[in-house]
Amino acid sequence: MPLDVPTPLYVGERLRDLILCYAGPWAFLPYMRNREDSELLWHARQGVILAFAECAVTLAMLILGLFPIFGAVSIRFLLPLWLLWCLGMSVTSILQATKGKKHRIPVIHQFVDYL
Numbered sequence: 294m295p296l297d298v299p300t301p302l303y304v305g306e307r308l309r310d311l312i313l314c315y316a317g318p319w320a321f322l323p324y325m326r327n328r329e330d331s332e333l334l335w336h337a338r339q340g341v342i343l344a345f346a347e348c349a350v351t352l353a354m355l356i357l358g359l360f361p362i363f364g365a366v367s368i369r370f371l372l373p374l375w376l377l378w379c380l381g382m383s384v385t386s387i388l389q390a391t392k393g394k395k396h397r398i399p400v401i402h403q404f405v406d407y408l
Contacts, residue, residue, distance in 0.1 A: 303391055307333070311390045314340035315383040317347070336390050338408045342401050343386075347379045 303311060310323040310333055320340030327333045354372045358364040382398050389396035 303393075308391060311336060312387055314390065315343065315386045316340070317344045317383075320344050332395075335395065335405060336386070338405045339386070339398060339402060340383075342404050342408060343379065343382065343398060346401060347376075350375055 310327060313319045313323050314333070314336040320337055320343070323333060324337035324341055327337065351372065354367045354375065357367040358372075382396075386396040386398065
């Protein structure tokens with residue numbers, strides 16, 4: 294019975310671009326640079342949407358932080374959880390992308406085809 298060989302990690306510029314795809318605002322670099330590579334473009338699109346969602350939701354929570362009751366809940370509890378979730382999705386997506394797999398981030402992956 295043959296053993297499954299793990300897929301090799303990418304090296305060089307492709308590895309750099311896959312990491313940049315999920316590195317917040319730097320996701321635009323591989324998105325603009327690699328238009329011919331469909332797999333890398335998919336990851337770049339998902340990374341751009343994740344960065345936009347992270348900024349939009351964080352800004353909304355900061356605005357809610359101006360109100361007395363919602364501010365305490367928003368800033369002290371929801372914002373750290375949201376940022377931790379975004380970090381976890383970025384790290385998981387980077388690890389899966391370097392193995393050649395597509396990690397579909399919940400809700401965000403539905404908008405990849407529209408970008």
